[in-house]
Amino acid sequence: MVTEAVIWAIFLLPLGSFAFAALVVRPFFNRFSLISGLVTIAALGTALGFSIWTLRSVILGHELVFEPIEWLEVGGATIDFGLLIDPLTAVMLIVVTGVSLLVQIYSLGYMKGDPSFSRYYAYMSLFTAAMLGLVLASNIIQLYMFWELVGVSSYLLIGFWHERPTAAAAAKKAFIITRIGDVGFLIAILYLFTQADNFAAVGLNAFHIPDIWEAAQPEAAAGAILGGAVLTWLALGIFAGAAGKSGQFPLHTWLPDAMEGPTPVSALIHAATMVAAGVFLVARFFPVFEHSPDAMTVVALVGAFTAVFAASMGLVMNDIKRVMAYSTVSQLGYMMAALGLGLYAPAIFHLVTHAAFKALLFLGAGSVNHATGTFDMRYMGGLRKVMPITYILVVVAGLSLVGIIPLAGFWSKDEILLGAWTGTGLVDTWVSRVTFSALLAGVIVTAFYTIRMIILTFHGEFRGGIVRELEEKAQTVPARESHHGGVHLAESPWVMVLPMVALGVTAVLLGYLANPQWTEEIGIPRHWIIGFLGDGLSAALGASGHAETLDFSRWMATISTVAALSGIGLAVLIYLRRRDQRADPLSKVKPVHTLLSEKYYMDTLYEDVMVRKGFFKYFAGILDWTDANLVDGIVDRIGWFFQNIGSAIGKLQSGHVQGYATGIAFGVLAIILALLLA
Amino acid sequence: MSFEAFMIVAAILFCIGLYGSLARRNVLAVLMSIELMFNAVNVTLVAMAKYLAPAALQDDISSVLTGQVFAVFIITVAAAEIALGLGIVFAMYRTHDSVDLSEATGLRH
Secondary structure, rough: OOHHHHHHHHHHHHHHHHHHHHHHHHHHHHOOOOOHHHHHHHHHHHHHHHHHHHHHHHHHHOOOOOOOOEEEOOOOOEEEOOEEEOOHHHHHHHHHHHHHHHHHHHHHHHHOOOOOHHHEEEEEEHHHHHHHHHHHEEEEHHHHHHHHHHOOOOOOOOOOOOOOOHHHHHHHHHHHHHHHHHHHHHHHHHHHOOOOOOOOHOOOOOEEEEHHHHHOOOHHHHOOOOOOOHHHHHHHHHHHHHHHHOOOOOOHHHHHHHHHHHHEEEHHHHOOHHHHHHHHHHHHHHHHHHHHHHHHHHHHHHHHHHHHHHHHHHHHOOEEHHHHHHHHHHHHHHHHHHOOEEEEEHHHHHHHHHHHHHHHHHHHHHHHHHHHHHEEEEOOOOOOHHOOOHHHHHHHHHHHHHHHOHHHHHHHHHHHHHHHHOOOOOOOHHHHHHHHHHHHHHHHHHHHHHHHHHHHOOOOOOOHHHHHHHHHHHHOOOOOOOOOOOOOOOOOOOHHHHHHHHHHHHHHHHHHHHOOOHHHHOOOOHHOOOOOOHHHHHHHOOOOOOOOOOOOOOHHHHHHHHHHHHHHHHHOOOEEEEEEEEHHHHHHOOHHHHHHHHHHHHHHHHHHHHHHHHHHHHHHHHHHHHHHHHHHHHHHHHHHHHHHHHHHHHHHHHHHHHHHHHHHHHHHHHHHHHHHHO | OOOHHHHHHHHHHHHHHHHHHOOEEHHHHHHHHHHHHHHHHHHHHHHHHHHOOOOHHHOHHHHOOOHHHHHHHHHHHHHHHHHHHHHHHHHHHHHHHOEHHHHHOHHHE
């Protein structure tokens, strides 16, 4: 059985390597910056080991409830600092430490020679530590603290090359937009704070997460505390925070811009840490959500809309990382939609498989960039011959993303689609039907952009890489990743390839955790992960019946495969056989292409209309006017008054004795009059 | 002659003195006006001593004379004061070459 100290170590090890890299290596041994990388990898490797130990303990059903440490006591509400270990936490621990470890190893090669190597590893450790703290938190305040810490570290990493204005702007954008969502989360927490006394009356702690679950149960003794409209608003507040972090419409615009960070950072953000935090948050508060059909409907529809909306923008992007970014937004939409429909375990399972294949795709993009120096797919092509391993791995990850049997993505997506079709009874039937249609349409679009990306990058003739791009754009400084420079077409070093291989194997095998039929013979029970996660949820609530698992349905698998294959076929038809390799065939449908390339004018709407016109011009204009006229006006008038009254009174002091005497005489007269009249 | 008549005369006298001391520019005229105010006060003192002294004390005339005694003292002090005042006027004439009060604004500084 795993001990409390070991679980704390999972979080403290990356934190320690952050402290070591930032406080010891960077100031004193920056010449040997490789140390910080190795220390980080060692710390994460140990943390992964401990995470596996924890997962094993959870699977064996050990009692893993630890007494929290009392942190603060504010007005009758106690804020604890503790560990919450359930199947969700255990699975997330593996995902975070596993993906992070592989990304760190990959970074040894990718970031080689960067002058800020130590800073990079310090931030990466902090990022991982923050995410682990978030996953382990048993208290909503504790969770919020790490939630914001994840935000800060992503800000630092997106803006890692802060000397580039675009990177600095992207970091700011990510930070501000996620903060908009966090306001909702904060309001939800503050509401819980106001209810602290009601919680205490029935022996619960308003910030302790299992107690919040308890309070949301309508049949529980404390059910009256959170219920009805309050519950819906509370859930929507939490969802607002999750939507910001997970890039759900309409707060998705920061995610594609976050590509300005180093590519391994993107892999980490998109797979395991930042964006997974939003889905994790909704999953963590799933017992609250499931009692509010309205909130569930919102989550499902926002997720479904995002899934299609983001995928459609992925169709036309020229930047390989942007295609993947929109793909992430879209896949997060799948997870949110699944959670909204009540498909708790499939959503988490999709999060896990997505972490594997999306991390692999990003690492593949980094590997391609390592060879060509650019991210623009218009200047790639033909890399299949020079980078065969990267090619195979990207194809595996891509097909997994599309959902081709028997890769991991197929199983998780299939569970979601099947669940959406069957419905769970938590939301109205039309919601699950709409969601199902959107998700199915998303499969076709996903297949199309994935194959388009693979063909543009790896097939056809090589189109010149960064050298050509610079010539055409007549720029003196490369737009991004300038330190790589130059085209050297070759497979990436083994330190980059090995983590990719590991992820590739995972992306193939992970699906067998949910494998429907034939794994029982090798000792894995059917729907193992679905049952595991679902049972964890039921156990936490002391109820049962959540862990319903749907049987694999051949015709549903057929439908999704047909959808995926039609998308693939279309992409192959259009892109593989095109004559002019320089032009994008999609741009022939001009209006649609423009609309999609301009991201539905969402960025324009936010930046030009809302920020520049709305905020800068009108809102700030009114404030400026108020400041200049009202605030400054009052101050100026007060100053004017005293200045003038001073000189006015000063004139009275003339030095004329008779003047003073007159004043005295009339003063005495006034006093006498006053006394007489009084 | 009634008490009120004395009071009215004294008040008129005081007002003339006050007006003169505030309005005239010549220091000598101001000093004279001040003398007028002194004498207005003397008139009221004497008149009050005569009319308002408590009836119980009428037998002992010495205690009734308080007002008159004050008046004599004031006249004495006023003489001394006017001597001092004239000294200041001389000093002012030497420094300012004039006895115009509007030029004497040294108090301001």
